[in-house]
Amino acid sequence: MIRFDKVTKTYPGQKRPALDALDLEIEKGEFVFLVGASGSGKSTFLRLILRETTPTTGRVYVAGKEINKLSSWKVPKLRRQVGTVFQDFRLLPNKTVSENVAFALQVIGKSRSEIAKVVPETLEMVGLEGKGHRMPDELSGGEQQRVAVARAFVNRPMILIADEPTGNLDPATSVGIMKLLDRINRTDTTVVMATHDSTIVDQMRKRVIELEGGLIVRDEARGIYGYQN
């Protein structure tokens, strides 16, 4: 589903690469935690999958396509297949919960009737039934993140990328969000999650890839967090 072939990324003006000759494969339906100290290259890795940045050398493949060869007009199509969830939720503040989720479908041209059907189903799936009319600032942090997960998943992407999705949440709320991501993963969606949350990584025992200075220093099938923050 995702393949990195000797991927090096050196940002302009930097001497050391943010990612250094990375070779890696993530299969369809896997759940992968990306761990490592601040600056180890996690966000760069995720941004490469979304083609928000391009490798200096090497190739990135998503669903069999070398995405750096995609012409720019095909990039939106790639991004439709990759849902994203971030630490800071990134909801549209002037839209209701339902509108936030619906917007993801409107921009890709789904019909009104499909949107009317799918949005309530997805809100129910994330445990927000009855809250569709609320504004984001009328929700708790955990609820806002549920909206963000609903928005990322409403289009049934092949891949879900989560960059520190529990970073702003308390431990109990974080468990709820992880249960959701686990459920989404069970629908055969590939999940890649960058995190500093050792408790969650240790509880879930999924594949763990540790980066250090742009290199993979550990890749375990049912790993633990394994280092001190």
Ligand SMILES: Nc1ncnc2c1ncn2[C@@H]1O[C@H](COP(=O)(O)OP(=O)(O)OP(=O)(O)O)[C@@H](O)[C@H]1O
């Ligand atoms: N736009 C940029 N321009 C220059 N250097 C950058 C840029 N983005 C990241 N870097 C550098 O690349 C390296 C990897 O950064 P990256 O953001 O990928 O790390 P990270 O593991 O996601 O860190 P964090 O856990 O703090 O989010 C760091 O040395 C960082 O300073």
